[in-house]
Amino acid sequence: MVITVFSPKGGVGKTTLTLALARVLSEDKKVCAVEADFSPGDFVSLLDLDKEKNIVNACLGDYRACLQRPAGEKFDVIVGGFPHMQENLKYADVEKLLNDISGEYDYVLIDLQPQISEPAVAALLKADRVLFVLEDDISAVSRTVGIIEYLKLHGFLDVSKACAVVNKVKGKKKYITAVDLGIPVVYSIPYLRRLSEYKDKKMIRHAKNLKDAFFEVKKEKSLLRRLLNGFKRVKQKDK
Template identity: 25%
Template sequence: MQDCKVIALCNQKGGVGKTTTTANLGVGLAMLGKKVLLIDADPQGDLTTCLGWPDQENLSVTLQTQMKKVIYDEPIDPNAGILHHTEGVDLIPSNIELSEMEMTLVTAMNREHTLATYVNEIKGNYDYVLIDCMPSLGMTTINALVAADSVIIPVQAQYLSAKGMTQLVKTINKVKRQIKPNLKIDGVLLTLADMRTNFAKVTSEFIKQNYSGVIPIYDTVIPIAIKAAETSAVGKSIYEYDKGSKVAEAYAQFSKEVLMDGEKQHHKAKSTFSR
């Protein structure tokens, strides 16, 4: 399988629906016929828990295991540790041991490319690889950005959350300038939104005024709902847990947006190459 797209879902602020978005985008793309790998790049292991593996400490192979092998130049079995979810996505899990990676990466040779080296080993089997980043801009997140082709930024419909995007965008642009020239931002996704409130409307307007024309903004808005938060406790996507809900419909629409965007970029790249 060729032309795999690697997307980092990134925001240094926690609680913006990043992990929920990674899981439901992944399953949404799988429902559209794509082969999808999710990578949990957060030591808290929320994505791993969200997909039904809460006992992360007993997993024999995690992302930390594989990154450590890259650092010490040991052979990697690309299929080792991959977990298969019943809704058609695969997962590279994580646990608290990944927190050690921050310090290890500081002294590692070619440190920014450690995760990219691993991803390049496994991405040939997939159409999409989605990386759920930790809520910080440390070395593990930098690794995720270098491994990615593009970035999706989930932003909670709150003014301070939107305002905090500035530092994230600066970091992405710095990675682009210094390490990964072809890294791009696919778009900003407004999450946890109650568009009946003035607060959410002001946030939406703030993002459009400050970033429209610079960063794409997805048409889809993910509404706030208790059911969406509950999915992490049952190991299911929103499509299984609350089928037909507004949140499920929104994530299905978002998955189509991402797929259409990816296909447009692919056709554009092919036409440019063929000239």
């Protein structure tokens, strides 16, 4: 399963949540976190990894040679790149990487940059699920509403696969409750003072709750769909 973590805004917690989810999911599943971020990416410095084993080399060469395992973790990663490198990647390159890699892992988590580009569109369209991350401020909420409309209009997002998490919540939520994103908000994470890294105990606890809420939504939806389909069948028989 490919899960793309996305936001039209930087600094909302995409990388933190991608890595925290990778840690949680890798407790009992095979997980790879791919940094599709050229702004530049953060994995190299955060996880102390080799910048040459990046997404461009993984797409254009043998991706297996670009897998790295962060110290103390049970998941693999492919690190992102720098701004100029993005032009080297086409939609089909990223599509192929994700096809190959998703055959090897139970979960492929993509930490996707805010800018829409060919690699980004591939990461959105090849995803089984898209997790939007936003903060409860006017700019993050309005940008998220805007980008969802834009992505829908261009056929870059299947909204039935999308849901959202609100991060860094301080007190009562104000803006997110006033708008309809058109996708379910599955979980909220409070602002964690003195958060030093994704491995922080409190962050991992929230990532576990987020994981449960995230998979629950899909289950509810498919149950609802099953009920609706059953209802349709009964109606057709009545005709």
